[in-house]
Amino acid sequence: MYNKFFADIMRFMALILFQLFIVDNIRLGYYIHPVVYILFILLMPYNAQRWQVMLAAFGMGMIIDLFSGTPGLNAAAAVATSYVRHFVIVIMTRKSDLEEKYNPSLVEMGFTWFFTYSSILLCVYNLVYFMLEAFSFKLLNIILLQTLFSTLSSVALILLIMLLFIPKSNLTLNK
């Protein structure tokens, strides 16, 4: 248990650094803005309270904002994501899983489950992010395109990261 908590803290810092110094420099075009740090919110344990998740999301968003010069933008999107996360989990997960498993990760829940879960949440994140960035509905078609492509690229990156950090004992994914 202690080990997992420690891993969470390491993940928090590693993801922020990864987002700021590597992912933010990958811009493959106007529509593609991958976001990875939100993985921390996705992977918070099942037994974390909802207010804990939301405050963590707010704090993390603000740290990213501070460095990218957009006060409030990432924070707003991250809080919205953390709020929706609860409902997605309640709808998608069996009661028994909620009690037995530690967190909604690829290893614990399997590929299909995790893919759907992260796609829904990243879609929410990117939609809020790009709507607030444009701050008007005039650019709606651009917002939707940005959301689509950014979600696809973010999910791909997040799956890659999850696959990289699978513990050796869990190499078979069919759970």
Added chain:
Amino acid sequence: MFNILKFLKRYNPILLFVILEVLSIVMIVNSQPYHKRKMVNVSNEMSGKLFELTSQCNAYFHLKEENDRLSATNAMLMNMLGAADVVNDSVTTVWGNGIQLSDSLSRNSFYCFIPAHVIDNDIYNIHNYILLDKGSKDGIEIDMGVISDNGIVGTVSNVSRNYSSVISVLNPYTVVSAMFKDNKHLANVKWDNMDYRFGVVEDIPSHLVINKGDTLLTSGFSGSYPPDIMIGEVEDILPSDNEDFTRARIRFSTNFSTLRNVYIVKNNFKQELDSLKIY
């Protein structure tokens, strides 16, 4: 504090959600162009250090292109030096030829250029900013223009001791006073809010005939940019809802996606000029 958290936890997550969202949106709305960087300025020094580190790593990958460009600029400057010698008698200097003062001008000329490196640059946002590695200790002040070898880049919006942030031309708040090279007519250049390669010229009187490929230069009237700095070329004519004015799309001569070395323009007579404008 703990009681508040306990109350929130027991009461409803919706309450916390609404509070946090409102807080964030208030922050977004409050981030107006010139005040926007206030909050960021606090972290400017810290983030500047970190971004400088990463951009130093990045710079290695672009060394060859950068060397080519620098040697090209060098050659150009040498040529200009030669040309300046020839025409020195007629008191025309290459920069700031709009105003001709006495010959002693060579000692303190109208504009001087402070070289700087781009350490952070965004081009895909709606409001784009650039971070430079020169600050107040190098004499940088707010409202100074920033140019590159190829054209204009932006205006300094905030300065800390070692770093400065620049409102890029790729920002809805930027309007550049421009001039057609051929007929010297004035117009305003903005960004088209879409693509980092293109801008829009507005307020062109409709009797003017514009052709594809016409060159736009800075007018120099704002005092931030020197006159006759390249802005871009007309790409195509846009339909306008106003009969008296036409609009055109231009292609910026600056390539914002590969920006590395820039020059901050210091107008030595800025204060004097501004004091005249007030009255």
